Amino acid sequence: MDDNILEVRDIIKEYELYTNNKHKLKSLLGAKVNTKKFLALNGINFDLKKGESIGIVGINGSGKSTLSNIIAGLGNQTRGTIKINGSSSILSISAGLNGELTGRENIELKCLMLGLTKKKIKELEPKIIEFSELNDFIDQPVKLYSSGMKAKLGFSISISLEPDLYIIDEALSVGDSAFTSKALNRLEQYKHKGKSMIFVSHSLSQIEKFCDKILWLEVGRIKSIGKTKEVIHYYKQFSEFWKKLNAYEKKEYLEMVTNATVYKRLDNPNIRLYYPLQENYDWLKKKHEVRFELTSYLCHFKSGDTKIYKNISEPNSFELSKTYLKKVYYVKKQAIINNEVYFQLSKMESFKYEVVGWVKKKDLTYLEYKDISYDQFKVSLTGESYALSAPWGGGSEIVHKDLSKFKNNPFYVTRTVMIGKNVWFYGILSDTRVWVNSRYTFNHKL
Structure with a gap:
């Protein structure tokens, strides 16, 4: 722990999904209610060294804010431990602000909650107000503030406290560009002082500027963790892939990843085959390269001796195609594994039902398939x-x-x-x- 500012071990955050308010009330009163479980975070492990900064990326709903709030103490994990060797503060839009109080009263309240003396608060208050640029609005109720004004106030309070660990959760995503630039310059100064940061943002340019490494979350699990340049390269490709999917394809992708029986690592934006996650994984030493692509073909089996793999990650589990001859199958996805192409076959156009399995492309007769009208x-x-x-x-x-x-x-x-x-x-x-x-x-x- 001496070299680490933060240690996150086996963090799980589980929510109960109630069908209605009546069931929720019964549960709060101690009655047994059948509910579905939702894993917002599933087995998160990582360390952050003193003076090091880590960026957390992922699409909406991946668990970024949930994780940052738990680390900041604004929420509780279901299981797992978090150790912080020093002081911490979260910088996020309106984090810890009371809407009924004025901006000035919020400065005093938040500083008191963080253990500062009245003398120290009096010393910091003018600096915080000046940095926030709120001027006459500082004595107005925060509930009247715009989201940009709230962000300015929250950021100005937190940045003035100089904690050992900053947790920045989309705090710079709102507000004017001039204030954002000033805030980034201040963060740059503190980074040079050896402060540590957790940077949650959709702005990859900001993350690339401040972060030494990246933690990539997907459906509450670590998809990748490594040096910023390496992870961002793959995340940018994944973002382009994600933008091209329609709503149904996005849902199908997330269901597939969420329901994976064995969690394995993705190393490419189109990969949907996971390999075992390891700490300090070296991207250059990966044994396999797997890429998934959307496609559209119709196909027939060439012979009855063709292997059909139910699970592409289990090459020893297959059946032969002798009962599948003289029929047509739909292909909507293909996987490229070490330059070998596999088609996923289905008896129906929808891959929700009647999926046959994965077959090597070379063992099939196929033609491209397109809708005209x-x-x-x-x-x-x-x-x-x-x-x-x-x-x-x-x-x-x-x-x-x-x-x-x-x-x-x-x-x-x-x-x-x-x-x-x-x-x-x-x-x-x-x-x-x-x-x-x-x-x-x-x-x-x-």
Whole structure:
């Protein structure tokens, strides 16, 4: 502990999720209520040396503020221990401010709570007011302040106390740029004095400027911890990947990570395969490189001896494809493991249900699959080819093997897709929903 300002060990923060206020009241009164558990933090471990600064990054809901508040003493962990070798103060928007009191009264109250004498408070008060730039507003109730004004007051109080450990939680995300610049200059001065900092911010430029290392949180767990340059490189790539996902894909990604049976490390923005987390992990010594990408294909198995992996992280657990032949499967994701491409197969377009498993791309016949439109129209059939229950389906997908009896019959199309270079129509034929290759229709409109 001599070299550390902070030690965080096995921190878990668990919340009870009540279905309604009645259940919450019963629980407070000691009655047994069935509730769901939500893990806001799950097994957080790290050290911070004296004079060192660490940035905490992660998407919204990853547990950044929960962790910083627990370290600052503004909340309690469910399990685990935190040791701080020295004094600490949290710098966050309105942290510890009483809205009914004036700015000046809040200065006195917060300083008293931190153990300062009235003499010391009287000495610091003018400096705090001057730094805050609140002027005449200092004697107005804080509840009338804007978020920027609250941030200025909270920051000015905390920064004037010169604790050994600063915990900065989005404190500089509001307010004018001139004050932000002044605050950052003050933090720079204290950093040179050997003070330690925990910097929680969405501003990567600020984190890169002040932090020696980065802790990357995802769904309440440590995704990575290491030198700022190395972690920020991957986090920036992940941020770009995250921005491209739609709401459903983001939810699916977070569910997948949250429900992982074994927590393993991600080293790339597109990786969804975790490897065991180790303290002082060296990025350059990772044994595997795994990358996940969104894609869209339809595929068939080439043979019945192909291995299907239920869990891509368990190469010794698989089944053979002999019962999956002559069928079509959807591919929406691919994984690249040490330059080997794997497809995740499903019997349905949605990967919520009917997932088959992971298969090496080289063991499949596949074509790119794209939606064109959902326009509705009518075409006629030439009487050639066949109708399938899935586009580009195999032998087991055939609904009508001989379309000659439907020659010149109308086919009511409700969806159009492109598979490879061919256009396929989905619609109603003889009261049955089927797929027909557009080459065997005429008088159609796209």
